[in-house]
Amino acid sequence: NLKHDAPAGLVVFLVALPLCLGIALASGAPLFSGIIAGIVGGILISFISGSEISVSGPAAGLAVIVATAIQNLGSFRIFLLAVAISGLFQIVLGFARAGVIGNYVPNAVIKGMLAAIGVVILLKQIPHALGRDVNYEGDFDFFFEIEAKSNTLLDIVKAVYTATPAAVIITIASLAVLLAWEKPTLQRIRLFKLIPAPLIVVLLGILLNEGFKSFFTDFHLKPEDGHLVALPVPENITAFFGQFTFPDWSAIRNKQVFITALTIAIVGSIETLLSIEASDKLDPYRRISSTNRELKAQGLGNLISGLLGGLPVTSVIVRSSANVYAGARTRTSSFVHGLLLFICVLLIPSLLNRIPLASLAAILLVIGYKLTKIEIYKKMYHAGMDQFLPFIITVTAIVFTDLLNGVLIGLVVGIFF
DSSP states (O other): OHHHHHHHHHHHHHHHHHHHHHHHHHTTSOHHHHHHHHHIIIIIHHHHOSOSSOOEEEOGGGHHHHHHHHHHHSSHHHHHHHHHHHHHHHHHHHHTTGGGGGGGSOHHHHHHHHHHHHHHHHHHHHHHHTTOOOSOTTOOSOSEETTTTEEHHHHHHHHHHTOOHHHHHHHHHHHHHHHHHTSHHHHTSHHHHHSOHHHHHHHHHHHHHHHHHHHOSSOSOOGGGTOBOOOOOOSSHHHHHTTOOOOOGGGTTOHHHHHHHHHHHHHHHHHHHHHHHHHHHHOTTOOOOOHHHHHHHHHHHHHHHHHHTOOOEEEOHHHHHHHHHTTOOSTHHHHHHHHHHHHHHHHOHHHHTTOBHHHHHHHHHHHHHHHTOHHHHHHHHHTOHHHHHHHHHHHHHHHHSOHHHHHHHHHHHHHHO
16 A cells, blocks of 8 residues: 555645644744654554554644643643653553543534534635744634634735735645646546645745745745744754753652643543544545554653653644545555654755745645535535534534534534434
């Protein structure tokens, strides 16, 4: 399956790279900690995961918890100790067969969760596609931005009024390539089957922006304006490995560390179980994942991530859906994505920092559209009100609150029916 999994792993890598950085930024953690979590999620968890198509990494849903925990614990190194301990808690949950919890979420709620994620991706990526890169890439929570006295729709309106021409051109060209690539006439040609469209989109975005930079003074997308990927660039290999941070073991007797660890373990496990259930619905081969094995895998992943200086990891539906739509067949694709993260941030961070966020937004816009097609809503409506109402309420609740609260609301409605 390598001819299918390797290109899919490349696509997931392109999607995951800015998300790892954005979530680290939102968490108030070092940028490299997001990359470590992505590498661990790809290289380690893929080996022992209970799912063939799920992809793990840092999750936006934990960003607020992480930011609060770092502030309350007083240092990032003490927080890393909590992450490592949370992994041990998750391993215990796996052996206690807590994965069965995911089986009690109604089918309509899981489908509503997938459609809602599609809507959120579309809403959150439109500003990036238009060159308004105020919010971090990977911001998939909270429709209402209370601190900024704004909301997602207002951000889109502002993005339209302040659109960056270079970003708009790159987005339109990227969408044209992505849509054309899926045409049956092109898919009959062997070359178009071998090369993933997102890779062409990223290369096209780099070339267009470098071309704008060569011929125009202020027309191109600039890193200082937040329009490009922003990886830390070490001077040498020694400096690269110097970015790894280790836990502060002197805080092992701190009760707050264990409370934080338990919080991360519970919230991360719930997000993982929801993501696994949703991934199974997307799997074209209809395989059923082992949720208990997945909890053990996530636990080991969090243990290693914490020990190396990474953020907490969960199974992430955005990466997993990108994996499925890129044609992945086995867990090898997740491993490839983790391996590419490690190799590329080690060897070519300067090249990666030339990727426009507009190109990546175009890729995510197509993924979001596939998750929330009109046909899905029609199908759920024709299935009857006992299916449609939990579905549409879950969609609405997730869009206007966040993933966990939205699913909880949908679950209450589903249980009523």
